[in-house]
Amino acid sequence: MALAPSLSHFVVVGKADAPHTLDIFLDYVCPFSAKIANGGIESVLRPLLSKGGKYDGKVKVIARLQVQPWHGSSLYTHEAALAVARIKPEAYWPYSLALFKHQEEYYDKPTLDLSPTQVRQKLAALAAESLGNAGWSDAATTEFINLVTPQSTNNGGVAVTEDLKYTIKFSRQNSIHVSPTVLWDGIVANEVSSGWGEKEWSEFLEKKVTV
Template sequence: MALPPSLRPLIVAGDISAPHTLDIFLDYVCPFSAKMSLAIDSVLRPLLGPGGKYEGKVKVIFRPQVQPWHATSTFVHEAGLAVVRVSPQHFWPFSLALFKDQGDYFDQPSLTRTPLEIRANLAKLAGNVFGSDSNLVKEFSSLLEHKGSPNGGNSITDDLKYTVKFSRQNGIHVSPTVLWDGLIANEISSSWGEKEWNEFLAAKINA
């Protein structure tokens, strides 16, 4: 499936030119999405990467799935998209770090925090991923600052709108949801390991 050039870092496994596509819709504050992220990292990236069994055949696109019943979902996805802008190579490491710490952004722990405090925590997490480059953290934070208009959003709002509109037009309601070549693959589960993914890919690619 297509991606704007600016969002190509959302391809987190496989080669951009691979003929098959797994679109995986994930919410940073969804526990099942966190499980799926571990499978992407430990199973799909090795299988689809250099030297992998399915190298050059499949790519994985991380589709941010904002779920507004999670109060911080907008904030955490803005943060992920900000990392895409300032340091694309850190998007996947930041995503894994955010999934690991997702409990800090659940409804109850965030109940008394202001949006500014939540974004400050996300900037701290980004800094841990970026390492010693403090300029990246400053750039990250500046992208999340509100613009001059009282209701104009921030510099990431257009990217966030794209991801929300993409989910809506494809009828995506829950996370994780996985599309294989544009069609929902309901059989895929966040509990899948190497065996299940190998069987799925073998059946699809050799069909």
């Protein structure tokens, strides 16, 4: 599947030139997305696809963004991840994992009485808290706020809106509707479940990997 060069950090596991691709579409306020991110990507796929793993150099995982607009804060969490990636690309996935860990704070009810600015400030604080060991600085937090704050026109979005549009358009043209959705080499793999563990993923890869 195609990937814009500016979003190369979406490859979160495996080598970028690996011949097989797992596209996994995730929403930060979706509990099933959190389940597959932690229990699938981190616990199972990372050991299998990383250096020394059985499928090292054969399969890569692209963590795609899938905004679910019926959750009010979904937009803001996705903007936040894109802002972090703009500042520090290698922090995209660590911040994504932090968003999943704290996702309940961004559910509909907890954010009901918060303004967009307040939600964005919470997301900035989460970046500072979760990425401190990765070299995140006060200057980075200031830049983050600037990237997610409307500054140009009355209706022009924020600095990462074009990146957000790309991810949404990509999902739409590929008929992605739910999160998580998994594609194997560009084809929807309906059999994949967010609850899969090592056994299921290992059996899946054993059947699918042909190189």
